[in-house]
Amino acid sequence: MKNENRNWMTGLALAVILSAGTVAVAQSGGAGRTDASTALSKPAKPKNDAEAKILAVIDEMTQDRTQRYLSVSPEDGRLFRQLTEAAGAKRVVEVGTSTGYSGLWFALALRSTGGKLVTHELDPGRARIARDHFKKAGVDDLVTVIEGDAHETVKQHKDPIDILFLDADKEGYIDYLQKLLPLVRPGGLILAHNMRSPRPDPRYIEAITTNPDLDTSFVLMEGSGVGLTLKKR
Ligand SMILES: C[S@@+](CC[C@H](N)C(=O)[O-])C[C@H]1O[C@@H](n2cnc3c(N)ncnc32)[C@H](O)[C@@H]1O
Numbered sequence: 669m670k671n672e673n674r675n676w677m678t679g680l681a682l683a684v685i686l687s688a689g690t691v692a693v694a695q696s697g698g699a700g701r702t703d704a705s706t707a708l709s710k711p712a713k714p715k716n717d718a719e720a721k722i723l724a725v726i727d728e729m730t731q732d733r734t735q736r737y738l739s740v741s742p743e744d745g746r747l748f749r750q751l752t753e754a755a756g757a758k759r760v761v762e763v764g765t766s767t768g769y770s771g772l773w774f775a776l777a778l779r780s781t782g783g784k785l786v787t788h789e790l791d792p793g794r795a796r797i798a799r800d801h802f803k804k805a806g807v808d809d810l811v812t813v814i815e816g817d818a819h820e821t822v823k824q825h826k827d828p829i830d831i832l833f834l835d836a837d838k839e840g841y842i843d844y845l846q847k848l849l850p851l852v853r854p855g856g857l858i859l860a861h862n863m864r865s866p867r868p869d870p871r872y873i874e875a876i877t878t879n880p881d882l883d884t885s886f887v888l889m890e891g892s893g894v895g896l897t898l899k900k901r
Contacts, residue, residue: 712746718779718806725805726772735801737766737794740835740861741891745773748833751857751896752777757830758784763818763844764836764861765789768798768811774833775807785811786825788818788836819843828853835861841872854901858882864893 711727714720729735730742740748752760752774758781760774765787774785789795795815802808814821818836822844829851834841841860852858858876862868863886876884876897884897 709743709746712749712776719776722772722776722779722805722807725801726769726776729767729769729772729801735767735797736769739766739769740773741888743891744861744888744894745770747888747894748859749773749777751859752783752831753781755830755857756781758782759827759829760785760831760833761822761825761829761848762787762833762835763822763840764834765798765813766794766835768801770833770835770861771798771811772801772805772807774831775802775805775810778810779807783810783830786814787811788814788816788821790815790817790836819847822847825851827851829856831857831859833859833861838862838866839869841869842875845872845875849899852899854899856899858895858897858899860895860897862892863895864889864891868893868895 712723714723726742726745729739748770753776757777760778760783762771762774762785765771766789771785771787777783778785787798789798792815795813799808799813802811802813814824819840825848829848830853832848832852834844836844845858849858860868860872860876863873876882876895881900882897883900884895886893887896888894
């Protein structure tokens with residue numbers, strides 16, 4: 669075979685392998701979907717015993733979906749931990765605890781920043797399971813679960829918030845933002861889950877993309893999608 673033919677065939681074979689890989693990656697989409705960046709990641713590695721204890725519960729919940737209810741993905745959770753720790757956050761407020769999966773990712777960071785998480789949940793059964801998970805992970809001293817309708821219970825907050833995470837009723841995000849944005853400190857973050865799926869409330873998108881005091885990016889949009897909003901200094 670001539671050299672130029674051999675080169676062309678090699679190129680074709682490479683293109684077929686690459687496109688097959690792309691399809692395989694794309695087809696693994698949906699909940700827990702794997703994109704190229706996720707495929708490159710390795711599981712989070714514990715740095716010390718405290719982290720190992722938290723990650724063990726996270727891993728157990730990741731493997732056993734029955735322990736979670738509409739939780740964020742592991743990729744979302746890792747990003748929250750990274751942002752929380754990088755920001756040196758001391759006060760995180762979460763709206764929508766569920767069984768505590770996202771809360772555990774925040775707790776991983778808060779264990780080293782010396783911060784606290786206050787998380788709101790309407791459903792008493794899920795709040796109880798979340799408390800059990802926080803205890804098992806050894807972070808019950810870092811986390812306060814407030815039961816009740818968060819549209820009412822978030823009014824209790826008076827102190828500045830470093831990171832606000834919205835993940836409860838989707839049509840409620842705009843109300844939570846209006847009530848809590850004044851408490852988010854300048855330089856603080858508002859994270860919002862489900863910015864792609866289920867379809868986000870257009871009023872919330874409008875609020876975080878048109879306010880000159882805020883700057884918003886949308887990330888991990890190959891999954892459920894996360895809104896990452898900076899409250900400017
Ligand atoms: C998507 S799940 C939260 C998942 C959790 N953040 C995680 O990743 O593990 C939404 C939770 O918000 C709760 N919720 C819905 N409406 C609420 C409200 N008005 N006040 C407080 N919690 C609410 C639901 O009961 C549900 O457990």
